[in-house]
Amino acid sequence: MLRVVKRQEPLKGGTPLIVVGALALSLGISMLLLAAQGKPAPRGLFLLWDGAFAHVHSLEDTVLKAIPLYLCSLGVAVAFRMQVWNIGAEGQFALGAIGATWAALHFPDLPAPLLLPLMFACAGVAGGVWALVPALLRLRLRVNEIISTLMLNYIGILLLDYLVYGPWKDPTSFGFPLTREFSPAAQIGRMIGRIHWGILLCAAVGLALAVFLKRTRTGFEIMAGGAGARAARYAHMPYGFLVGLVMVLCGVASGWAGSLEVSATLGRLQPSIMAGYGYTAIVVAWLARLRITHIAFYAFLLAGFRVGVENLQLELQVPHAFGGIMEGLILLSVLAGQFFQNYRFRRAEG
Amino acid sequence: MRKFIVGIMAAALLGLLLAGCSSEPQKEAPKAETSKATEQAAEQATPEAKPEGAETKVGFIYVSPIGDAGWSYAHDLGRKAVEAMDGVTTSYVEAVPEGPDAERVITNMARKGYKVIFTTSFGYMDPTIKVAKEFPDTVFMHCSGFKKSANVGNYFGRMYQARYLSGIVAGAMTKTKKLGYVAAFPIPEVIRGINAFTLGVQSVAPDAEVRVVWSKTWYDPATEKEAAKSLLDVGCDVIAQHQDSPGPQEAAQEKGVYSVGYDTDMSAFAPKSHLTAPIWNWGPFYTHVVKSVMDGSWKSESVWPGMEEGIVDLAPYGPMVPQDVRDKVEDARRKIVSGQFKVFAGPVKDQKGEVKVPEGAVAGDEQLLGMTWFVEGVIGSTE
Numbered sequence: 039m040l041r042v043v044k045r046q047e048p049l050k051g052g053t054p055l056i057v058v059g060a061l062a063l064s065l066g067i068s069m070l071l072l073a074a075q076g077k078p079a080p081r082g083l084f085l086l087w088d089g090a091f092a093h094v095h096s097l098e099d100t101v102l103k104a105i106p107l108y109l110c111s112l113g114v115a116v117a118f119r120m121q122v123w124n125i126g127a128e129g130q131f132a133l134g135a136i137g138a139t140w141a142a143l144h145f146p147d148l149p150a151p152l153l154l155p156l157m158f159a160c161a162g163v164a165g166g167v168w169a170l171v172p173a174l175l176r177l178r179l180r181v182n183e184i185i186s187t188l189m190l191n192y193i194g195i196l197l198l199d200y201l202v203y204g205p206w207k208d209p210t211s212f213g214f215p216l217t218r219e220f221s222p223a224a225q226i227g228r229m230i231g232r233i234h235w236g237i238l239l240c241a242a243v244g245l246a247l248a249v250f251l252k253r254t255r256t257g258f259e260i261m262a263g264g265a266g267a268r269a270a271r272y273a274h275m276p277y278g279f280l281v282g283l284v285m286v287l288c289g290v291a292s293g294w295a296g297s298l299e300v301s302a303t304l305g306r307l308q309p310s311i312m313a314g315y316g317y318t319a320i321v322v323a324w325l326a327r328l329r330i331t332h333i334a335f336y337a338f339l340l341a342g343f344r345v346g347v348e349n350l351q352l353e354l355q356v357p358h359a360f361g362g363i364m365e366g367l368i369l370l371s372v373l374a375g376q377f378f379q380n381y382r383f384r385r386a387e388g
Numbered sequence: 389m390r391k392f393i394v395g396i397m398a399a400a401l402l403g404l405l406l407a408g409c410s411s412e413p414q415k416e417a418p419k420a421e422t423s424k425a426t427e428q429a430a431e432q433a434t435p436e437a438k439p440e441g442a443e444t445k446v447g448f449i450y451v452s453p454i455g456d457a458g459w460s461y462a463h464d465l466g467r468k469a470v471e472a473m474d475g476v477t478t479s480y481v482e483a484v485p486e487g488p489d490a491e492r493v494i495t496n497m498a499r500k501g502y503k504v505i506f507t508t509s510f511g512y513m514d515p516t517i518k519v520a521k522e523f524p525d526t527v528f529m530h531c532s533g534f535k536k537s538a539n540v541g542n543y544f545g546r547m548y549q550a551r552y553l554s555g556i557v558a559g560a561m562t563k564t565k566k567l568g569y570v571a572a573f574p575i576p577e578v579i580r581g582i583n584a585f586t587l588g589v590q591s592v593a594p595d596a597e598v599r600v601v602w603s604k605t606w607y608d609p610a611t612e613k614e615a616a617k618s619l620l621d622v623g624c625d626v627i628a629q630h631q632d633s634p635g636p637q638e639a640a641q642e643k644g645v646y647s648v649g650y651d652t653d654m655s656a657f658a659p660k661s662h663l664t665a666p667i668w669n670w671g672p673f674y675t676h677v678v679k680s681v682m683d684g685s686w687k688s689e690s691v692w693p694g695m696e697e698g699i700v701d702l703a704p705y706g707p708m709v710p711q712d713v714r715d716k717v718e719d720a721r722r723k724i725v726s727g728q729f730k731v732f733a734g735p736v737k738d739q740k741g742e743v744k745v746p747e748g749a750v751a752g753d754e755q756l757l758g759m760t761w762f763v764e765g766v767i768g769s770t771e
Contacts, residue, residue: 089496095495095499099492099496102488102492103489103492199604203573203574203771204771212534212576212757212758213574213575213576213579213758213759213760214510214575214576215573215575299487299488303487303488303491304487304488308486308487308511310485310486310487310511311487311488313485313487313489345492348481348484348492348493348496349496351480351481351482352447352479352480352481352493352496352497352500353479355479355480357453357454357482358453358481358482358483359453
């Protein structure tokens, strides 16, 4: 008989090993699945690597894909740190895109140094306010934020649909749901290769958040607040303020992700910008164990899988769903690995 | 220590795979690509050093999973026809979202030397144009849009002709004179289809009405089935649809009424209710395009072939469709194919009774492509 026992101390220095082991395990199972479909598994592994990380252009693709994911994940991780279960990054992303688009469509003639900050301000406000709603509902009416943030996602996406199908529809689009293309001043240009300047925003937000959480009193309170509302109140922490703050932080970060998506990669608003980054961000945040400094790596990794699986599809004609399966396997095995960092099996006597 | 064990296990697994997979693929090869078994074997032996140049690579980008019926499935049938051509290999990427992801997938295809790339959804229009600028030697064909450039052509089929014919069948079979139409999004393509269907219905049942519900989905079996049920609840006794799942068909069969499918023959999902379906038949068109690229005669244009080219058609009738109805439809089909009859020939009025196409005139392609109004007899809003 085997029993699960808690380790007296978490396994030290095991994190990189766990990650590598879990990745190897999930890749191994994925390759087994490939082989079961009659596809050459080692070549599959190579193609995945080749499509995601092996060339300059594939790295660019992966980074581009990782940018919105990274921003959303940062926000989600901060909220989860407080044990505020914010599932609403997707809706906040939509609102950010809406906010930025509003500015871009209403002030197309402003010069870029004014227009871009305005777009980000609008995106931040829209995303932040959207996130504040469930925070207030939770604090005032004790509405479970898991439900309210999830429901607000649908409302946010429907609002986006309404605007794109209605008032903001480009009159020259033959009735198709697109806004007009933004003026050049409203579009973020490329920095290196195909990577746009938004990556600097990512770096700034990530750095600011890390410093904020590590070095400030409020940051400490957020980290400690995760231990529980009662403990936090006992220590005279402004619990309600903190809940509102982490939600707004998440809303702003996700909103900026949406803003980058319309401004840097599409140059207009259309319904298909909703690619599920807000939900994938939850996976990234958990993989990183809610550590702000680890999120970049996992966002990059998951983006790489998304990009690499397309290569696998193209060359081996595996179904699209295979990518989802791989992602699930990675999450499961990493979480399982983390479990064994704190627990171990012991043979039960007798 | 545990981690090492996990690592070793993973390594062992991989090792096993390396050993095992070389014998595995043979099993599937004949099923996947009948004519290419030898080539596939060669590919597996030397994955990277595949002799190229002789083969023209043709790529397809699909908006949804291929699945077993529907829009992407129909395109994939076309791809298989291209695959069967001499000197051509094909591949595809499915379920590509229509935003920035599309640009990446199209770029990668072009980079890998695909000579012809079909992008088969409206939302791929701008990405296709953008990528085409970087790859002037690649031919891009975009489905259902309106932009073109030196190496981008666009194409669509006159599905509304087949919709009209399916409307005749539906109009002949309805008893309540109320028909339901589960529609995807209020875009011109869908609106055009609803209008054509309604005109077909009215040609045999002048006082019938067509009720429209928007599902705002292209493929969501549960939502689309629910939408169909809401139409059944208000007394509709024929359900038509413009999505890629057979959900509405199943709803109709469960209620014991009739249905009209879409995209491909959906009778397998609802044999008792499926009257017919307006269907896509991309094979001849795709092989024609690829041939013209190979012999150098391809040029950038907007093509919108119809029933006369066989690109749209009706699925086989269900056994419940009586002979006199079939005769009526076949008669209309002959007139459409010969050009004697146009679906949107005047007078056509909109819901408010305003004349949109005057008597003696025919709606031009421009008007059809930008259609945002419903014809008289449709209950619903284009918003």
